Amino acid sequence: MGTANGLRDLANKAVRRARKLVGRPDESPWVLRPKGGVRGGDGYVDFVIGLDFLNNNATLTRMLHEAMSPYGLSLLVANKTNVVKLTEDYRAGRDRPLVYLDLCSAIAPEFGELLRAAAGAGVYTIGQPALLDQWTYKARAQKRLEEVGLPVPATVVIAAGERSRELSAEERQAVGERCVIKPSWGVAGKGVVANVKPTAEAIEAARQFDLKDDYLVQRMIKWEKLGGGRTAYLRGYNVLGSRTLLWWAPETKLYDLLSWADVREHDLMPAVELIERMAQVTGMDYFSSEIAITSGVGQPRFVLIDYCNDQCDMNPVSAQADGPPDEWVRWVCERLAEFVWRRKHGRGETVGSSLWLAEGKGAAAGETMTQRVVSAA
Numbered sequence: 140m141g142t143a144n145g146l147r148d149l150a151n152k153a154v155r156r157a158r159k160l161v162g163r164p165d166e167s168p169w170v171l172r173p174k175g176g177v178r179g180g181d182g183y184v185d186f187v188i189g190l191d192f193l194n195n196n197a198t199l200t201r202m203l204h205e206a207m208s209p210y211g212l213s214l215l216v217a218n219k220t221n222v223v224k225l226t227e228d229y230r231a232g233r234d235r236p237l238v239y240l241d242l243c244s245a246i247a248p249e250f251g252e253l254l255r256a257a258a259g260a261g262v263y264t265i266g267q268p269a270l271l272d273q274w275t276y277k278a279r280a281q282k283r284l285e286e287v288g289l290p291v292p293a294t295v296v297i298a299a300g301e302r303s304r305e306l307s308a309e310e311r312q313a314v315g316e317r318c319v320i321k322p323s324w325g326v327a328g329k330g331v332v333a334n335v336k337p338t339a340e341a342i343e344a345a346r347q348f349d350l351k352d353d354y355l356v357q358r359m360i361k362w363e364k365l366g367g368g369r370t371a372y373l374r375g376y377n378v379l380g381s382r383t384l385l386w387w388a389p390e391t392k393l394y395d396l397l398s399w400a401d402v403r404e405h406d407l408m409p410a411v412e413l414i415e416r417m418a419q420v421t422g423m424d425y426f427s428s429e430i431a432i433t434s435g436v437g438q439p440r441f442v443l444i445d446y447c448n449d450q451c452d453m454n455p456v457s458a459q460a461d462g463p464p465d466e467w468v469r470w471v472c473e474r475l476a477e478f479v480w481r482r483k484h485g486r487g488e489t490v491g492s493s494l495w496l497a498e499g500k501g502a503a504a505g506e507t508m509t510q511r512v513v514s515a516a
């Protein structure tokens with residue numbers, strides 16, 4: 140009865156495995172070695188991605204593994220199961236990786252700990268703690284971006300501790316009759332109050348979201364609708380020295396690939412230049428900015444709305460309904476792999492910056508993102 144026994148063995152194995160998964164989460168870091176490579180005995184890993192919900196079977200993990208493998212690079216997922224253990228390891232000087240990408244510290248403090256532990260141990264961190272304080276804190280970024288002349292909405296900052304007050308005539312003139320009131324330390328639109336009069340009362344009401352934060356009382360920007368019902372709103376990215384644009388609609392939170400033809404049709408190169416300048420001013424390796432395309436009188440055609448989002452959403456649309464396009468995610472994974480490889484082999488950074496956009500309809504699968512060098516450093 141070999142067959143029956145064999146089946147029972149398989150069934151038992153499945154039960155044992157299920158028990159193991161249910162009863163005792165495996166907290167030991169699970170390093171994904173390059174495909175076809177030799178298994179190393181130590182805990183060394185080239186690249187670590189930190190994202191609480193990510194696991195080793197996730198689509199994004201597979202995409203990263205596929206990008207890292209040809210370069211001979213190993214990968215480790217830091218998620219909610221092993222984040223504390225990894226933090227302890229880095230603090231103790233154990234198993235220091237080459238590069239750490241933080242995609243989670245804004246919403247999960249334990250990942251902030253991991254980021255600081257990694258940076259403190261000398262790991263190259265994408266998401267540098269010192270820069271994040273400067274640029275992802277909207278009230279601080281506001282002032283500095285204004286100073287360098289980037290197109291940000293007119294804003295009055297009401298600092299934590301300051302009393303909610305009526306705006307001066309001059310401030311009211313700048314902000315307009317309808318405004319957006321938002322916390323400086325916002326994520327995912329939380330605490331944003333839109334389309335209200337900028338009164339002391341409205342400001343006070345908005346601040347109840349978090350009394351410890353500074354608030355931006357901001358001119359409300361209106362964006363166009365383009366042909367085909369497309370919302371005239373972009374996300375511009377700097378990915379380790381390469382630039383790219385995606386469509387993104389605030390109402391639905393859905394992304395779409397943006398092609399070279401779109402750039403020509405809607406004259407979008409100035410949006411790329413804004414990202415170029417943001418990258419230079421901020422020094423941040425990997426961020427996105429929300430950019431509204433407007434036709435308002437007396438305001439620039441492109442207005443930066445959310446200036447500097449680090450921890451960009453990378454979970455692809457095939458895995459998460461409101462995620463970015465898979466082709467784009469694959470391209471980002473490629474940039475990460477190339478970046479880690481260059482650091483590992485002391486190649487320095489790529490010279491100049493390039494722009495990557497979707498090829499557009501009719502392009503062969505896997506050839507959707509194409510590069511043009513737009514400027515030399």
Ligand SMILES: Nc1ncnc2c1ncn2[C@@H]1O[C@H](COP(=O)(O)OP(=O)(O)O)[C@@H](O)[C@H]1O
Nearest residue numbers: 292319325326327328329357358359360389445
């Ligand atoms: N000045 C503004 N004018 C119009 N809409 C705005 C403005 N500021 C924010 N919004 C809207 O609110 C959303 C969330 O604000 P944002 O600044 O992106 O904060 P978060 O960091 O929470 O994403 C934006 O995506 C945009 O749709």
Ligand SMILES: [Mg+2]
Nearest residue numbers: 327328429445
């Ligand atoms: Mg935003």
